[in-house]
Amino acid sequence: MSYFYYVGVSHKTFPLSHREKLFFSPEETSLLLEDFKQKANVDECLLLSTCNRTELYVVSNKELSPSSLQEHLCAAVEIDATSIAPYWQAASGFEAVLHLFSVSSSLDSLVLGEAQILGQVKNAYHIAHNCNCTGPFLNQLMHRTFYTAKRVRSETGIGLGATSLSSIAVELLEGKLCTRTPPTVLVVGTGKMGTVTAKAFCKKELGQLVLINRTFQTAVKLAAELGAHAARWDELDTWLAKADVVITCSGSEKPIISASQLKNITSCRADRTLHLIDLGVPRDVEENARTLANVSLYNIDDLQDVATHNKSLRKNEAKQASEMVQEEAELAYRDIVLSLVDPTIANLRIKCEEVRKKEVDKALKQLGLKDEKQAEILDKCTQAIIKKILHDPILSLKEASTRQEYEQELCFLIRKIFQLDQV
Known part of the structure; x- marks a missing residue:
């Protein structure tokens, strides 16, 4: 159960x-x-x-x-x-x-x-x-x-x-960037998310791509693949000062970029806006960095508007997918429940058959029946009685599992009433 x-x-x-x-x-x-x-x-x-x-x-x-x-x-x-x-x-x-x-x-x-x-x-x-x-x-x-x-x-x-956080981030920034020269894009963290993000930017050919990772060789390997520049972790402040766009997905448990750090950096950038998209969970950038002048900070929840727009473009596909998921979930649940219901049905039949045989043997001794044909008639008669008695409970169990209704409660009740856990 x-x-x-x-x-x-x-x-x-x-x-x-x-x-x-x-x-x-x-x-x-x-x-x-x-x-x-x-x-x-x-x-x-x-x-x-x-x-x-x-x-x-x-x-x-x-x-x-x-x-x-x-x-x-x-x-x-x-x-x-x-x-x-x-x-x-x-x-x-x-x-x-x-x-x-x-x-x-x-x-x-x-x-x-x-x-x-x-x-x-x-x-x-x-x-x-x-x-x-x-x-x-x-x-x-x-x-x-x-x-x-x-x-x-x-x-x-x-x-x-656009079907990833990375592609949504790129789409968002495309509408924000208005630099005369190709922008410098800094990706901090080259794990799975960082790799997908870097590839999304390369595909759009938005500007110079710089990769920073704690393990320098990991950044070097990806940079070679994408034709980007790899920088060391201790160069982070230098590239924050140079970048137009920063996307972080470092995997750190604590922020790697503080508000005070950004305040010092932006003071040297004249009026250039620094766009930061923090894809980290936990977050990589301190939340109060939003209050700084010339800093535009977005986190995962801020990507909701772009994501909602993209959802509206795929309403028909979503409807088709939902119907498919509903169908498969019903089939899977029915099959799993039936596999769980079957042992209950089997145990119920075993329990009843044990009682039936015991009582038939007792009756044969009490009646002193030695005629095999009469004994066979009694045996088949009691089998038929048990079959008819069990018909409705078993049918109810199977129907409930097909409808996904009350099957767990029914199984529990039947096992408890007939003490099937002792079988």
């Missing part, structure tokens, strides 16, 4: 200033899952933590309250769960499955159709699997999730246009 739950926060309800406090690195995710599985006594669990969402998926053999799951997440980062209670999203059963499918297919993303989310979901699954936090339910569900996301991407036009 399994219950499936999801609790989380996302860019839809939770501002970045709070969201970054609930961000977990891969290493932190592993530790949290192992600790959570043991303390909460759940069967399976998976944590998805990205720049735009933190979501916990749980499989348990007992009913759980969303608030208890939220408290576990908040306790890991020492946040009072009640203080952010209005921002939480939660679902169970089929609705939780549908949410997972929608997230993985980028229908719930800030940038509709973005390709990165599927890789992030896969990574979350691998982390959970590697620390023994997945089992039959999640293993089956996640593979159906991946199949659906790939189908959505290949069979709809959801991925056309």
Whole structure:
């Protein structure tokens, strides 16, 4: 008997200033899952933590309250769960499955159709699997999730246009830049996000591209590939003074660019505006840098307007993708529930057959029946009685699983009434 739950926060309800406090690195995710599985006594669990969402998926053999799951997440980062209670999203059963499918297919993303989310979901699954936090339910569900996301991407036009935070950032800055000479674009951090961002700028041929990374050789390698310039980490201030555009995605847990640092730098830039787009979660640039003259600072949440405009251009594709996700989620949930319902049905039949045989043997001895034909008639008669008695409960279970209605409650009641956990 399994219950499936999801609790989380996302860019839809939770501002970045709070969201970054609930961000977990891969290493932190592993530790949290192992600790959570043991303390909460759940069967399976998976944590998805990205720049735009933190979501916990749980499989348990007992009913759980969303608030208890939220408290576990908040306790890991020492946040009072009640203080952010209005921002939480939660679902169970089929609705939780549908949410997972929608997230993985980028229908719930800030940038509709973005390709990165599927890789992030896969990574979350691998982390959970590697620390023994997945089992039959999640293993089956996640593979159906991946199949659906790939189908959505290949069979709809959801991925056309600007479909990543990086491409949205480039699109935003194209409308802001008005320099007479080709601008200098500085990308700080050359991990996955930084690499995608650098390639997006190169594709647009907007100006000189400079890459800075803590590991210099990583920046050198990417710069060689893109025809860009690589700079060392200790040259950051020098290039902040020279750049027209700065995009940060360093992966740092604390800001790498302070407001005071920018104030000193901009004082030497005359009236040139410095455009900064902070794609980091946690953020790379101190928030109060917004108040500085000639500094234009954007974070992930500030990209919402551009992303919303792009969504409106792909309404038809989104509708087609949503219908596909709904269909696949229903099929997957039905199959998983049936695989969970089948053991209950099998155990019910076993229990009834054991009782039937025991009572038939007792009756044969009491009646002193030695005629094999009469014994066979009694045996078949009792088999038919059991079959008819079980017909309606079994049919109700199967129909409920097909409709995604009450199947967990029915399974629980049948197992409890017939004491099937003792079979």
